[in-house]
Amino acid sequence: MSSMVVAVMIGFEPSPSLLDVIDAAHPGAEVVWTPYTESEELRSARGHQNGRNTTGLETPEITDEMRAAWQRADVAIGLDLPDGLDELMPRLQWIQSITAGYDKYDLEALHRQGVRLTNASGLGAAGIGEFVIARVLQIWKHLRTFDQQQQRHEWEGVFGTEATGRTIGIAGLGSIGREVARRARAFDMTVLATRASAQPGDVDDAVDELFPAADLDEMLRRCDVVVSTLPSNPTTIDLFDADRFAAMPEGTIFCNVGRGAHVVEADLIAALESGHLRAAALDVTQVEPLPADDPLWDAPNLYLSPHTSVSLDRYMINLESLLATNLARFADGSPMVNEVDLSDH
Known part of the structure; x- marks a missing residue:
């Protein structure tokens, strides 16, 4: 797993502690920061459309550098996912969502691609x-x-x-x-x-x-x-x-x-x-x-209140702990924490 590529898609640069968590679980893993954050409007719309952007709302720009990095990604960590994930990330095996809700994702597409999904249930x-x-x-x-x-x-x-x-x-x-x-x-x-x-x-x-x-x-x-x-x-x-x-x-x-x-x-x-x-x-x-x-x-x-009942002061600390556990389990093939059952999709 030393050649594993992890695409961190959150909107802020990965902290040193997050990088340490990844390196401790997979020494030598390559981490690529490819921020991808959709609007609240699009995220909300996806939640009503089985994760799809059926109304054609504007999506974030995907640069050539992001596309090149995603082509090599084995693991993704983030909040939002672009359409056409199977073409953008053909090697993708696992997504760690940083939130509990996953109605914004196209679960049927993830199941077809054979991608595993874990969420952040319980962190907030x-x-x-x-x-x-x-x-x-x-x-x-x-x-x-x-x-x-x-x-x-x-x-x-x-x-x-x-x-x-x-x-x-x-x-x-x-x-x-x-x-x-x-x-x-x-x-x-x-x-x-x-x-x-x-x-x-x-x-x-x-x-x-x-x-x-x-x-x-x-x-x-x-x-x-x-x-x-x-x-x-x-x-x-x-x-x-x-x-x-x-x-x-x-x-x-x-x-x-x-x-x-x-x-x-x-x-x-x-x-x-x-x-x-x-x-x-x-x-x-x-x-x-x-x-x-x-x-x-x-x-x-x-x-x-504008979807802000969660408190963020300890959220990333809790997320890093969850990620450390799931990275280790991913490496040895054990069941991961908060894995979403995609078999019905």
Whole structure:
């Protein structure tokens, strides 16, 4: 493996520590920095089009130097992938994505090419879990109201809601869901969750009660807070619609840190305007970046963030640790961490 070529496609020059990780796993490996970063608009569109650029949005320039390097690449590390990967990287064997989501990739094309894909699931889970709890507390404790009162120089008492004894429901008990559950339990909340693989009667130590995905509505009816951490797939698209919001008790807080495709946004706005939902916090939307004239901006009691719930201060350290493990496993043929099953594509 000494002649292995690693194409680092991230938008910033590889750090010395990242280069050390690669060299330690594969002494003599050649690292080529070929930055390739697509726009948020294109990345979002690919997520709705099975990883393909069917609308013909503008793509980054691919220089002759990049093409020459990619022709020799055995491994790629990056966020975005160009179309025509089989021609651009004919030797490619493995892609290490630097994010958890992989709906932006053409999985069918990767499967045809015989390329393995690993993602970064779990690396940002702790920070996202913190973000969810921060949003819930911001709403329950009226922190936005106090900020507004300070700006207006107003001194008026507004009293919040106690988290202790409340019930939080997590749709998708993966790495992020577990971090949300851990933090919710620290506030003495009752934690419910769904998991796609769960069967009736299954239990999980991370939560007080586990539901099969098919029993989502049963869980929703018991919640004060509902958090979606689900991936994007055919079973989760438009999952949260008018019927699902109606199933939630009046005064529920809804939070989505999974994928924008989960939510019928017009139905969410209606649930907020009617007052049925107390508030909603969205870190992801159907279209990203969110157009300036989108009605979500002005929906009552909606808390928006631009897909930034993850914390980046330790992200690269965690990524390098994952990469070190997977490089070693790639070398000896062992199963890699966070490998995506492409057999169904």
